[in-house]
Amino acid sequence: MRAFADTEEFIGTLEQAGYIAERGLAVALLLMAQLKRPLLVEGDAGVGKTEIAKALATAHSCELIRLQCYEGLDVNAAVYEWNYQRQLLAIKMRETQASSLAEKERHVFSEEYLLQRPLLQAIRRSQSPVLLIDEIDRADEQFEAYLLEVLSDYQVSIPELGTICAVSIPHVVLTSNGTRELSDALRRRCLYHYLDYPSYEKELRIVLRRAPGIDERLAGQIVTFVQKLRAQELQKRPGTAETLDWAAALMRLGVRSLDATPDFIADTLACLLKTREDLAAMPPTVTARLLAQSV
Amino acid sequence: MNPQRAVAVGLEGWQVQAGFATGFSGRIVEFVRLLRVNHYRVGIREAIDALRVAQCVDILDQRQLRWALRSLLCSNPSDWKGFDALFDSYWQRQSTGAIELTVSGRIERLEATAIAGRQAKTVNATDRRREEAGSDALRVGASAHEAMTRSDFRLAQLHENTWPLEQWIQALARRMRKRLLRRHHIRSLGHRIHIRRTVRRSLTYGGMPLDLIYRERRRELPRLVLIIDVSGSMNAYSYFFLRFARGIIDAFQNTDAFAFHTRLVHIVDTLREPDRHRLKEKLAWIAAGWGGGTRIGECLQAFNREYARRLVDSRTFVFILSDGYDTGAPELLGEQLRRLQQRAKRIIWLNPLLGRADYAPIAIGMQAALPYLDLLAPAHNLESLMKIEDMLLRL
Numbered sequence: 125m126r127a128f129a130d131t132e133e134f135i136g137t138l139e140q141a142g143y144i145a146e147r148g149l150a151v152a153l154l155l156m157a158q159l160k161r162p163l164l165v166e167g168d169a170g171v172g173k174t175e176i177a178k179a180l181a182t183a184h185s186c187e188l189i190r191l192q193c194y195e196g197l198d199v200n201a202a203v204y205e206w207n208y209q210r211q212l213l214a215i216k217m218r219e220t221q222a223s224s225l226a227e228k229e230r231h232v233f234s235e236e237y238l239l240q241r242p243l244l245q246a247i248r249r250s251q252s253p254v255l256l257i258d259e260i261d262r263a264d265e266q267f268e269a270y271l272l273e274v275l276s277d278y279q280v281s282i283p284e285l286g287t288i289c290a291v292s293i294p295h296v297v298l299t300s301n302g303t304r305e306l307s308d309a310l311r312r313r314c315l316y317h318y319l320d321y322p323s324y325e326k327e328l329r330i331v332l333r334r335a336p337g338i339d340e341r342l343a344g345q346i347v348t349f350v351q352k353l354r355a356q357e358l359q360k361r362p363g364t365a366e367t368l369d370w371a372a373a374l375m376r377l378g379v380r381s382l383d384a385t386p387d388f389i390a391d392t393l394a395c396l397l398k399t400r401e402d403l404a405a406m407p408p409t410v411t412a413r414l415l416a417q418s419v
Numbered sequence: 420m421n422p423q424r425a426v427a428v429g430l431e432g433w434q435v436q437a438g439f440a441t442g443f444s445g446r447i448v449e450f451v452r453l454l455r456v457n458h459y460r461v462g463i464r465e466a467i468d469a470l471r472v473a474q475c476v477d478i479l480d481q482r483q484l485r486w487a488l489r490s491l492l493c494s495n496p497s498d499w500k501g502f503d504a505l506f507d508s509y510w511q512r513q514s515t516g517a518i519e520l521t522v523s524g525r526i527e528r529l530e531a532t533a534i535a536g537r538q539a540k541t542v543n544a545t546d547r548r549r550e551e552a553g554s555d556a557l558r559v560g561a562s563a564h565e566a567m568t569r570s571d572f573r574l575a576q577l578h579e580n581t582w583p584l585e586q587w588i589q590a591l592a593r594r595m596r597k598r599l600l601r602r603h604h605i606r607s608l609g610h611r612i613h614i615r616r617t618v619r620r621s622l623t624y625g626g627m628p629l630d631l632i633y634r635e636r637r638r639e640l641p642r643l644v645l646i647i648d649v650s651g652s653m654n655a656y657s658y659f660f661l662r663f664a665r666g667i668i669d670a671f672q673n674t675d676a677f678a679f680h681t682r683l684v685h686i687v688d689t690l691r692e693p694d695r696h697r698l699k700e701k702l703a704w705i706a707a708g709w710g711g712g713t714r715i716g717e718c719l720q721a722f723n724r725e726y727a728r729r730l731v732d733s734r735t736f737v738f739i740l741s742d743g744y745d746t747g748a749p750e751l752l753g754e755q756l757r758r759l760q761q762r763a764k765r766i767i768w769l770n771p772l773l774g775r776a777d778y779a780p781i782a783i784g785m786q787a788a789l790p791y792l793d794l795l796a797p798a799h800n801l802e803s804l805m806k807i808e809d810m811l812l813r814l
Contacts, residue, residue, distance in 0.1 A: 131483065151476075151483055152490035158475060159468060159491075166496060200615070208618045212626045219625070232622070265672075302496075302729045308460055311494035318499040 134183070143172070143179030144322075144329050152317045153180060162275055162296035164260075164311065167319030170363020172330075173299040176319075177256035180295060187253040189294070191242040193263035199270060203280055205239040233284040243271075247278055247290035255294040261304040272310050322364055324351055330364055335371045345382040346371050348418040349389075353396060356414075358405065362396040370395040383419040386412060447473050450509050454492055457505060458688075461492050481510065571774060571799045572659040585662050587801055592666030595808040599641070641736050641764065641811070642673035646722065648741030649706055650680035650713040656771045656799070658706035660740045663804060665690045665698065675730050678705055679718035685726070713744055715784055716751030723758050731762045736811065740769045740798060745784030752784055756791035765793040767810070774799030 131150050138145045138153075145153070153176075156163045165173045181188035191202055211232045218228055240248070246255040260268065274280060278290035298314060300306060322330065324347060331343045350367045362370075373392045379385050390408050397403045451466040468491055476483040485506050493499045616632040645664045649657040657678075664676040668690050678686045686705060692698040731737060737759060745752055760766055768788060772778045774797040780789065789795065794810060797803045 147482070148486040148489065151486040155472060155487050155490055159471070163490070164494075206619070208615070208622075211622060212618070215622065215625055303732065305729060308494070312460055312462075312465070314494075315490045316493045316495070316499070317490055318493070318496050 137183045138179050139333070141179040141182035142333065143175055144326055144333060145176075145179070146326065149176070149317055149319070152315055156295060156315055159315070160293050162298055162314045163317060164298045164300065164306075164314035165317050165319055166300045166302060168321070168361065168363060169301055170365040171319045171321060172364050173319055174256065174258055177254050177297040177299075180297065181254040184252075184254065184295065186251055186295075187249065188256060189242050189246045189253050190256045190258060192258045193260050193267070195262055195264060197263045197267050199267075201241060202267070202271075203241050203243045203274075204282055205241060206233070206284075207237045207239050211237050235285070238282075238285070243274055244280055244288070246294040246296075247274075247280065247292075248288070249294070250291055252292040253294050255296045257296065257298045259301055259303075260298045260310075261300040261302060261306060265307070268307055268310055272307070272313060275310075275313055321354055321361070324348070327351070327364060327367060331367060331371050334368050335375065338371060338375060339380060342374070342379065342381055343371065345418050346374065349382065349414060350396065352414045352417055353406075356406070356410075358397070358402050359399050360397070360402060366396050366398075381419070382415060386415060389415060443473070444470055450488075450506075451492065453509055454505065457501070459492060459498055460494050465492055484510075572656050572771065584659075584801070588659065588663050588804065589666040589669070591801070591804055591808075592663070592670040595667075595811070596670040598808060599811065642730075642732065642734050643667060643671055643675075643736050643738065644730055644763075645674070645676040645738045645740065646683075646719075647676065647678050647686075648680070648713060648715070648739075649678045650744075652713065652742055652744045653740075653771070654706070656740075656742075658702055660798070661686075661690065661702045661706055665702070675726070677718075677722065677726075679713075679715070681712060681714045681717075683718040683721040712746035713741070714747040715739075715741060715743075715745045715788075716747040716749070716753075716755055719755035719759065720751065723755055727759060727762055731759065733762075733764055735763045737763045737766045738769060739766065740771075742770055742772050743768075743780065743782045743785035743788065745782070745787075747784075749783045749787035753787040753791065756788055760791045760793075766791060767794045767796065767807075768792045769796055769798035769803075769807070771797065771799040773797035774803060 131147060131154065134154060135145055135147065135150045138150065152163060165176060167173055177190075178188060214232055214237070215228070218231070221228075223231075242255070246253055257271070260271070263271075275296060278293055279287055281287040321327075327350070328343060328347045331338065331347055332340065335343070346367065350362055350370070354361045370392060373395050374382075374388065377388055377392070379388050382389065386408075389411050393403065393406065393411065397406060447469050448466050451461050451469055454461050469488060472487045472491055473484065476487050485503070488506070489499070489502050493502055611634040613632045613634040617628050617630070620630045620632060621628040645660075645667065647657060647660050647664060649661075653660075661676075661678070664686075668674045668676060668687065674687075675685070676687050676690055678684050684705075689701050689705065690698075692701055756766065770780065770785070773780070773795070780786070780795065796807065796810060798807070
């Protein structure tokens with residue numbers, strides 16, 4: 125087994141898919157395929173957790189199935205649901221037919237009337253898809269416990285149909301923003317990666333990759349400025365997604381260099397700072413100082 | 420793993436023994452054990468996986484081993500942050516003896532503080548014994564039980580056997596849980612039809628909705644966060660507050676506890692100590708106080724910055740147990756409380772001094788805090804703690 129010999133190659137594949145990964149993450153992703161275990165990615169908002177799954181799907185050239193978690197998410201929305209309207213219609217239509225009751229019931233509870241939700245879809249594909257379970261911390265504890273069961277056995281039981289086993293084991297990526305503490309059991313079940321804010325070099329590469337046509341000098345200034353901004357005492361620090369938004373906004377305004385048009389910084393700062401307190405904490409004098417350090 | 424690679428690894432400066440295969444596997448297993456000692460949640464299964472992983476990484480490249488093991492063995496941000504240091508200290512030492520030292524060094528340090536704490540406590544206790552021997556006589560009650568519920572905690576600490584009182588505190592927390600659950604149950608009896616299940620059930624009757632199914636609201640207990648002042652001025656109370664926190668943690672799933680004086684410390688793991696004698700010692704060490712004043716504002720700032728996002732949401736009750744004597748800036752305290760209030764459902768300040776007849780909350784810290792509190796209540800004896808439960812239901 126030499127699964128990790130091609131780490132470099134895999135990083136290249138990910139980069140082609142539009143994702144700049146550090147080697148630690150690439151190793152974790154390879155390990156995930158090797159051990160057939162889910163990967164739990166934690167980190168602040170906007171550091172590119174969700175993007176990992178998208179890039180992974182492109183890299184493996186397989187389907188991406190996404191399950192967005194929210195408070196109150198239940199099995200009906202995540203795994204399966206019967207199509208009640210169609211079932212009712214079918215019963216009405218068959219009322220006059222001379223088939224037995226058991227037969228009618230079997231018909232109504234056949235796969236034809238089963239609505240597959242993301243978790244069930246993911247285990248029934250012939251080629252392993254990437255299953256992204258986004259913001260698992262938003263779901264309730266009950267759902268987390270259920271998910272743990274699915275992720276360890278890769279099977280789902282539906283009372284009317286029986287147990288459905290996985291055709292292929294999906295590549296599962298879970299993301300968490302840390303709004304709730306996850307259970308130890310789930311954490312132990314998963315591989316773990318903590319995604320930090322990117323370094324200057326990495327972020328610069330991301331900007332150059334994702335904002336095509338950007339002037340290299342401007343990109344450098346943008347990244348330096350954002351990195352300096354992150355070091356400030358802020359309520360919500362800007363993530364990579366915000367950097368890209370800002371870069372796009374500046375390009376749209378036709379900015380060539382940050383120092384030539386300092387006014388634009390104040391105008392577009394809303395791309396980076398998303399709360400009133402943070403905006404108030406960064407008056408033009410402060411941004412001018414940060415800018416002076418950046419160019 | 421073949422012998423050739425063993426030689427290659429040796430050239431890299433790694434420790435190589437004669438029986439390399441067992442040596443290397445042994446080292447991996449030992450590394451997992453080291454992590455376990457350092458409170459990583461790893462067990463035998465992780466050790467087996469680690470061995471599997473070690474077989475497929477390129478062991479010439481130490482970084483790959485590091486990254487692979489890091490993903491496998493870490494399970495939360497604090498594990499992640501500490502991993503590199505542990506990895507380096509383990510794999511870059513020539514002998515394993517040094518590692519044992521790291522581990523035992525940690526324990527020794529712990530014991531040193533423990534002893535210091537214990538000494539501090541004895542001094543405090545004797546002081547107070549002399550000081551308050553007179554007021555002890557003031558306690559007159561109809562029964563032993565009543566005396567216990569009514570008497571101020573600062574007097575209780577004088578007695579050798581605080582166990583009955585502690586049991587009461589523990590039972591109190593359990594009762595709170597029971598009543599809250601009951602209240603939730605009553606509230607959830609509202610009549611809303613669960614359409615999906617009703618339709619599902621009606622299939623039996625050919626689509627006629629004969630059985631109506633009602634929606635049951637999920638039972639959700641409030642989440643509690645306790646922030647306990649253990650500074651010098653709270654000395655007489657902090658032990659009982661910590662004991663109360665322990666009861667709450669046992670009874671409610673979603674609880675977190677912090678202690679502070681000039682610094683904020685997360686104490687949930689300490690509070691979970693199962694052995695009651697050891698728990699008592701540990702609590703006494705924490706409660707002994709660390710001197711050097713109180714910085715409520717700064718500690719709340721630290722809380723807001725590092726924990727609030729994860730622990731506090733719109734269902735959370737934040738309890739601050741403090742006498743409000745703050746040596747920091749009152750503006751900071753107000754500002755941090757304002758932020759916390761935006762996040763939390765309720766902020767409840769329990770002040771033991773309120774139980775004294777002649778006390779008014781005029782301390783500057785208390786004044787700055789007042790506008791942002793949903794409730795300021797006394798907490799000097801069992802009776803006042805019991806009232807918290809009613810307040811929780813009403814808030």
